[in-house]
Amino acid sequence: MSRFFFLARRFVAGESLEAAVEVVRTLNDAGLDVTLNMLGEGTREREKAEDAVRQYLVMLDLIRDGALEANISVKLTHLGLDIDETYCVDNLYRILEAAKEKDVFIRLDMEGSSYTQQTLDIFYDQYDSHKNTGVVIQAMLLRSPHDIFVLNKIGARVRLCKGSYREPTDLALQRMPNIRGAFLSMAEQLLQNGHYPAFATHDDYLIEGVARYADRLEVPKDGFEFQMLYGLRPGYQKEMRRQGYRMRIYVPFGTEWMPYFYRRLRERKENVWFVLRNLVRR
Ligand SMILES: Cc1cc2nc3c(=O)[nH]c(=O)nc-3n(C[C@H](O)[C@H](O)[C@H](O)COP(=O)(O)OP(=O)(O)OC[C@H]3O[C@@H](n4cnc5c(N)ncnc54)[C@H](O)[C@@H]3O)c2cc1C
Numbered sequence: 001m002s003r004f005f006f007l008a009r010r011f012v013a014g015e016s017l018e019a020a021v022e023v024v025r026t027l028n029d030a031g032l033d034v035t036l037n038m039l040g041e042g043t044r045e046r047e048k049a050e051d052a053v054r055q056y057l058v059m060l061d062l063i064r065d066g067a068l069e070a071n072i073s074v075k076l077t078h079l080g081l082d083i084d085e086t087y088c089v090d091n092l093y094r095i096l097e098a099a100k101e102k103d104v105f106i107r108l109d110m111e112g113s114s115y116t117q118q119t120l121d122i123f124y125d126q127y128d129s130h131k132n133t134g135v136v137i138q139a140m141l142l143r144s145p146h147d148i149f150v151l152n153k154i155g156a157r158v159r160l161c162k163g164s165y166r167e168p169t170d171l172a173l174q175r176m177p178n179i180r181g182a183f184l185s186m187a188e189q190l191l192q193n194g195h196y197p198a199f200a201t202h203d204d205y206l207i208e209g210v211a212r213y214a215d216r217l218e219v220p221k222d223g224f225e226f227q228m229l230y231g232l233r234p235g236y237q238k239e240m241r242r243q244g245y246r247m248r249i250y251v252p253f254g255t256e257w258m259p260y261f262y263r264r265l266r267e268r269k270e271n272v273w274f275v276l277r278n279l280v281r282r
């Protein structure tokens with residue numbers, strides 16, 4: 001284990017798959033669903049991309065054998081998108097084919113806006129042959145209402161989130177009230193015309209808004225799910241489950257935790273305080 005992993009421990013299940021399996025079991029026992037993700041992005045070495053594929057295939061075996069109850073999220077740049085698109089797609093298809101055989105749902109995470117079109121194109125290309133897949137839409141991007149419209153039309157499952165990458169003003173909303181407004185308007189579209197949408201947020205304002213819309217549109221509590229990140233608001237995750245909502249926890253693991261960890265710190269100053277407190281305690 002790296003010397004500094006203790007800093008990220010709150011947000012990352014472990015540096016190994018074995019450590020993540022323990023976390024998944026505990027969450028499953030508490031009635032929470034899980035999405036497993038191996039950390040890694042912007043991969044430039046084929047060896048690393050191939051290691052990721054191998055680990056995803058092991059995860060799929062564990063899920064099929066009943067050792068794990070989870071679905072999976074992958075990042076295309078982890079699978080080699082920055083090396084070569086065809087190479088990345090070949091890697092993705094190895095995972096998708098195995099997932100299809102084992103009936104496991106795979107979601108493509110969404111990265112920064114320079115990858116949005118490429119990610120959606122790859123998603124659309126494979127969707128006909130792998131219906132058990134979904135994608136992510138970021139509410140902050142100006143293009144997102146149109147993307148949601150198209151995804152709803154083809155019946156694809158969407159995870160809606162605010163978006164965690166810094167984006168330029170000509171592509172993305174910058175102010176929180178505007179991003180929240182866009183999120184809720186797209187949530188309404190997804191509840192009305194979508195297919196088992198997922199709402200990924202820790203924000204009470206959005207969670208309450210989505211719950212209110214679902215109620216008004218008479219979408220049953222099992223017709224959509226909320227999603228939160230491992231380590232954030234764990235008590236509230238269970239409380240939402242107790243209230244009868246589906247709650248899925250995104251559980252990242254692996255040694256390449258720095259960019260993910262950095263995004264969590266940038267999002268919320270309380271996360272920085274938490275890490276600093278742990279540092280001082282040591
Ligand atoms: C399951 C999941 C998957 C994601 N996948 C992607 C992806 O593929 N691509 C991508 O770009 N982004 C992704 N994200 C990240 C997302 O885009 C946001 O950056 C991240 O969720 C922060 O936004 P937020 O709405 O959760 O709350 P924030 O904007 O961080 O906070 C808003 C408010 O929510 C409340 N709140 C937030 N956190 C806490 C807390 N820990 N305790 C108490 N109150 C809190 C506070 O009132 C806070 O003011 C994902 C997020 C989740 C949960």
